[in-house]
Amino acid sequence: MYAAWSVGDVPAVVACLHPDVDWPEPWSGGRVRGQDAVAAHLTAQGLDLRLTLRPLEVRATGGGLAVTVHQVVRDTDGDVLSDTTVLHTLTVRDGLVGRLDVGEPPP
Incomplete structure (x- = not known):
């Protein structure tokens, strides 16, 4: 999922998501729900920003995964x-990402 996300391959990212996925929309502070809404969000985001996401550590949690991610955000000029490290908490439903939360990585 992260490799696809980093190159803007929205269909490949969406293929990893549960149909009723709950996804953050960090610029507004809100959330979007469902594969189509996430696809629209990622497509719109890709018009202005280029994200490079590299997982540094992946840990299993009770209901999914905690992924420490090196995240670089660039504008369209590069x-x-x-350039920061974030924590992605992924809740897994039926083998797919059902929810993504973004926060601070553990110390």
């Missing part, structure tokens, strides 16, 4: 807007 200028770095953000």
Whole structure:
């Protein structure tokens, strides 16, 4: 999923998602729900931003995965807007990502 996300392959990302996925929309602070809504969000995001996401550590949790991710956000000119490490908490439903939460990585 992360390799596809980093190259803007929205259909490949969506193929990893549960039909009723709950996904963050960080710029508004809200969330989007469902594969079509996530696809629209990622497509729109790709018009202005280029994300590079590299998993650094993956840990199993009770209902999914905790993934420490090196995240670089660039504008369309390639200028770095953000270079940070984040924690993605993935809830798994029926073998697919049912929810993504983004937070601070553990110390």
